[in-house]
Amino acid sequence: MHETDMTQALVLTVKDWWDAQPETPKISKIHLTVGQFTCVEPASLQFAFQVQTQDTFLAGATLVIHETPLIAFCHHCQQDYFPDLGIQYACPTCQSAMEDIRSGRELKIDRIEYHCADASMSEPSTR
Amino acid sequence: MHQTFDAALGINLLHVNQDGADHNRAHFDQWGITCLNLMSSPGAGKTALLERTLATLTSELKIAVIEGDMTTELDADRLRQFGVPVIAINTGRACHLDSKMVAGGLHHLAHEYDPHTFDLVLVENVGNLVCPAEFEVGEHAKVALLSLTEGEDKPLKYPVMFQEADCLLITKMDLAPHLDMDLEQIIANVRQINAQVAIIPVSAKTGEGMEDWFDWVQSVVNDRCVTVR
Numbered sequence: 001m002h003e004t005d006m007t008q009a010l011v012l013t014v015k016d017w018w019d020a021q022p023e024t025p026k027i028s029k030i031h032l033t034v035g036q037f038t039c040v041e042p043a044s045l046q047f048a049f050q051v052q053t054q055d056t057f058l059a060g061a062t063l064v065i066h067e068t069p070l071i072a073f074c075h076h077c078q079q080d081y082f083p084d085l086g087i088q089y090a091c092p093t094c095q096s097a098m099e100d101i102r103s104g105r106e107l108k109i110d111r112i113e114y115h116c117a118d119a120s121m122s123e124p125s126t127r
Numbered sequence: 128m129h130q131t132f133d134a135a136l137g138i139n140l141l142h143v144n145q146d147g148a149d150h151n152r153a154h155f156d157q158w159g160i161t162c163l164n165l166m167s168s169p170g171a172g173k174t175a176l177l178e179r180t181l182a183t184l185t186s187e188l189k190i191a192v193i194e195g196d197m198t199t200e201l202d203a204d205r206l207r208q209f210g211v212p213v214i215a216i217n218t219g220r221a222c223h224l225d226s227k228m229v230a231g232g233l234h235h236l237a238h239e240y241d242p243h244t245f246d247l248v249l250v251e252n253v254g255n256l257v258c259p260a261e262f263e264v265g266e267h268a269k270v271a272l273l274s275l276t277e278g279e280d281k282p283l284k285y286p287v288m289f290q291e292a293d294c295l296l297i298t299k300m301d302l303a304p305h306l307d308m309d310l311e312q313i314i315a316n317v318r319q320i321n322a323q324v325a326i327i328p329v330s331a332k333t334g335e336g337m338e339d340w341f342d343w344v345q346s347v348v349n350d351r352c353v354t355v356r
Contacts, residue, residue, distance in 0.1 A: 002221075002222060002223060002257070002258040002261065002262070005221065005225070006140055006141070009140055009141060009142075009143050009144065010140055012143065013136075013138055013140075013142070013143070017134065017136065025132070026129075028131065032140070037286070037287065037290075038261065038287065039257045039258060039260055039261045039287050040261070085286075086283055086284055086286075087283065088319070089283070089286060089319040089320045090319040096322075097318055097319055097320065097321065097322035098290075098319060098320055099322055107139060107140040107141055107261075108137060108138065108139055108140060109136045109137070109138045109139075109140055110135070110136065110137060111133055111134060111135045111136055111137075112133070112134045112136060113131055113132070113133055114131070114132055114134065115129035115130060115131050115132065116129070116130070116132070
């Protein structure tokens, strides 16, 4: 459900970037990083993106979601470990609580792939 | 032929909500108000906890409530009986409060009252163990509630909420004799995810543990008075 809100936030952020460009680029891909330890379901995000971008400046653009695994660092053992989501979060070696999350909380718009209209079609710059 | 370009953004997906939350927090700080965000699944006892809290703490603190509910004002009406301002925010279909909705509530508070006279704003979020965890509203601390009937495994299944919480209230303790619920296991599961969270078993019905909860609220308010004022 909140993926709808997140998609709206995504579209508005990309729109801000798009509006700030001197020409009107055609966006082909948006790359997102979504951590495993967030409340975001990538499939729901994809669905919301398709619905919300129909007939907009993002029509036809692809949402590319890179998922990052949950990785925690155990200060006692001085090593990274992969918590087992839904089952075990404490360090499997020493049972210390999961305190230092090194990966998995990301919700980030990484980059945009775009192309500009043909040079011959674009108006000469007057400024 | 088109040449493809790359623009690096590196922007947090929720930056708009985050900016709004920071803005709300700046208002709270300016007014000398502490804000707590109460979150739980539906029916865990947020409103019952608030009723008991208002009945006791209004003699010590000036309190306002921001009440998030999907469609009704039933909860808000329950809390208005305690003579405190209750600002109801109907979220419509949204499953959580966001910082913009709470900003609307704050403007209402500032318009109708003198916000400088308040000590504490309690935000009752929409009942949901998932979404509210990702949407800060400008709070100084997050309070999660987990009722004894929900099961020991919930902290493992909904870890983000319990990882974000500064205080966890295990509610409906009066039901303990009737349930095969292992309180120690609940606490152990929470501790796997969050070593620092204050865990307080309470019953709004019998009053068990409520003094500890009030002490925790007072300590957060006092700590902030020292750092802000």
